[in-house]
Amino acid sequence: VAQKVTQPQPELSVQETETATVACTYDTSWTDYYLFWYKQPPSGEMIFIIRQEAFKQQNATDNRFSVNFQKATKNFSLRISGCQLEDAAVYFCVLS
Numbered sequence: 001v002a003q004k005v006t007q008p009q010p011e012l013s014v015q016e017t018e019t020a021t022v023a024c025t026y027d028t029s030w031t032d033y034y035l036f037w038y039k040q041p042p043s044g045e046m047i048f049i050i051r052q053e054a055f056k057q058q059n060a061t062d063n064r065f066s067v068n069f070q071k072a073t074k075n076f077s078l079r080i081s082g083c084q085l086e087d088a089a090v091y092f093c094v095l096s
Contacts, residue, residue: 001026001028003029005093006024007023007091009022014083016085017082020079021080022037022077024077024078025074028074028081029075030054033096034096035069036063036095037078037091038091038092039087040091041089048089050062054071066078068078
């Protein structure tokens with residue numbers, strides 16, 4: 001099976017201080033893997049946000065960022081709480 005990542009919602013509009021969720025689904029035949037979220041602001045650099053290890057049950061969290069990792073359904077969404085102007089970016093879900 002080829003490894004595949006799908007982001008069904010390329011654009012998201014939110015107000016400051018609100019919570020935003022960016023969806024990602026994936027498909028893989030691997031049993032041991034990592035999932036990552038990166039963001040690319042208008043300046044163009046790719047910025048690492050958060051990592052989830054597939055063998056960990058607990059969802060990763062880091063400051064205002066958290067993930068909802070559902071291994072059984074292969075869902076990996078990013079939750080951004082208290083949105084700020086600096087969160088305006090393109091978000092990338094990565095499987096490795």
